[in-house]
Amino acid sequence: MAATIVFLLLFLSFAVPLAFSATWPNGTPMSDAEALIHLKSSFANTSGLSTWSEATSPCHKTSTWHGVVCLDGTLIGLRLSGLGLGGQIDVDSLLQFNGLRSISFENNLFTGPLPAFERLTALKSIYLSDNQFSGTLPDNFFIHLVHLKKLWLDGNLISGSIPSSLGNATNLIELHMERNKFDGTLPSITPPPSLSSFNVSHNDLEGTIPEGFRKFDLSSFGENHYLCSTQSDDKPCQRPQITPTSTKDIISICIAIMVAMGLFVAIAQTFQRNRVRSSDTLGVERDLENDKVPSNSKNESTSRRNSFSIPLWSRRSASSVHSVSKEVDNSNTGGLATGDLVIINQNKGVFGMLDLMKAAAEVLGSGGIGSVYKAALENGVVVTVKRVKDMNRVAKEVFDMEMRQLGGLRHPNILPLLAYNFQKNEKLLVSEFIPKGSLLYVLHGDRGMDHAALDWQTRAFIARGIARGMVYLHTSLSSLELPHGNLKSGNILLAPDFQPLIVDFGFCPLISPSVAQQTMLAFQSPECVIFSRPVSKKSDVYCFGIVLLELLSGKFPSQYLQHGKGGTDLIIWANNAIGEAREAEFFDPSILEKSKSSLPDMKRLLHIAADCVEPDVEKRFDMNEVASRIEAVVADVERNDKNKGAGNGNNSEPAANSHAAYVRDGAGDRSTQRLGGNW
Helix, strand or coil: CHHHHHHHHHHHHHHHHHHCCCCCHHHCCCCHHHHHHHHHHCEECCHHHCCCCCCCCCCCCCCCCCCEEEECCEEEEEECCCCCCEECCCHHHHCCCCCCCEEECCCCCCEEECCCHHHCCCCCEEECCCCEEECECCCCCCCCCCCCCEEECCCCCCEECCCHHHHHCCCCCEEECCCCEEEEECCCCCCCCCCCEEECCCCEEEEECCHHHCCCCHHHHCCCCEEECCCCCCCCCCCCCCCCCHHHHHHHHHHHHHHHHHHHHHHHHHHHHHHHHHHHHCCCCCCCCCCCCCCCCCCCCCCCCCCCEECCCCCCCHHHHCCCCCEEEEHHHCEEEECCEEECCHHHCCCCHHHHHHCEEEEEEEECCEEEEEEECCCCCEEEEEEECCCCCCCHHHHHHHHHHHHCCCCCCECCEEEEEECCCCEEEEEECCCCCEHHHHHHHCCCHHHHCCCHHHHHHHHHHHHHHHHHHHHHCCCCCCCCCCCCHHHEEECCCCCEEECCCCCHHHCCHHHHHHHCHHHHCHHHHCCCCCCCHHHHHHHHHHHHHHHHHCCCEHHHCHHHCCCECHHHHHHHHHHCCCHHHHCCHHHHCCCHHHHHHHHHHHHHHHHHCCCCCCCCCCHHHHHHHHHHHHHHHHHHHHHHCCCCCCCCCCCCCHHHHHHHHCCCCCCCCCCCCCC
């Protein structure tokens, strides 16, 4: 028997390299379009890639290829997350792209062994979270991935040992392997010195954590029942040994043969491809990933503004504005670059970094992921500028693509960005200034005319507008697991007619997960905090439910504060009020006193809000269902008002829908456009 096994292993060591010596059909290289179509043919469920067609070049400036990221005509990234893709991932197709630096297949339906991504030796980022990849990683997986900075394998079914070649990935910053089936001990190596974000929790590891890994927080190793922080831990550090029967011996031998086959296949593939393409694959060197894990951000301030001027850009270097007078066509990022400020929405005209530096600045507040300023430009335009230091998850090329998408969104209830600036350690996000401020400020900070105007009808219209905007975001950003991620009253501005304008949407893919978990409200949803499940679009619904409760009660939610210290726990209060049939006590007295006959409609909206914050995510409605129910409530509010002859004019909106007209008509009459923006 042993002689047979040795013969098989020797045969495989010679036969496997020969089996992978095939070239492309007809021995000729494929074009970029042909290679991507060939990649698509290896997938199942490709409806999300309907824009992929050989009729156009994927990197042409007018290209509409979904998820394809290009720079100067070179394909540098693939972002194919959340498309329901299955089947295989043909690595041979990806080898055609010498400039490829980042791939993302997160949140799809891929199964089977992990493709041999280690053959793509120039990759800097690999995102494969939340699929069903299984099998093992070859021990030499990291040997040639010397440029790799980020590897996310969490939420799969991968087993076996963590490769000891990890130490070869000398540029690795983030490695996430949690929620898999890795077993054995952690390799006794010194991790790469650059590795700052590491997680192997929820696996089946055993033994003692090696010295080199003890710099990481213990939460990075949690839920490994036989893994000990030290030898003195009061628990077994090794699972009980079971003496195998003869049948188990045979099974183990078969498994060993299959593992050996997989190992030899990976070695053969790497050798064959690297021999032909090693000089090509590393031919383009770009800094696609930042080398720092963002620091924690400050608690969000609930005040509207601090009223004093500051030198807004005093800390920016002179080199950042050396070309400010030169306008260039930045087609690959879909915007107009003035100096290093990229205009992605020209409804407020074109301005540059020098214009911002000359502008009088006013602090509006800080919190979340950055500080916010109001800047009055010399041409009369007033904007808000958000300075962000924690948007370091992706490199410039991917950031440009995301900004172009967010700046291109149009809906009466969202406020798109006007421009942005990318620096390694800081980003500037420019938007229109909205003088009335946020819903948070009008509800809790202002006790003047704006607060008095928040009667029942206006609050119902605001709820409907927010719901409409969120449905649009969930449709337009459907590939994102969190189309918003941080919906709260501070991120809802109010136009002069009280139309709600949603801001700070679509940022989740740009912020490192560690920062997102601390700063974005969606990560405080019950599925994350209580059930340790990943965030989803329904986490946005949870956030929307809190906003509804805030609108109805007029109280500041404790959910907005870290650890819930302060404010009012609106979820518990609402559930108790509904359970005891005392809903009337929940509503803001200022709206109940003036609209007692509307109490049934208020109760309906309260029940919708309670359904939005349902702890069981499976029972929670999606955004479309929530919006549909709110539309029905507001339709009855409008009908009742019309029958009473109350309200203003046709009672269909709080006032003339100026923002809807503004969005619909584009630039419109600049003499009547609103100026500026609050974040």
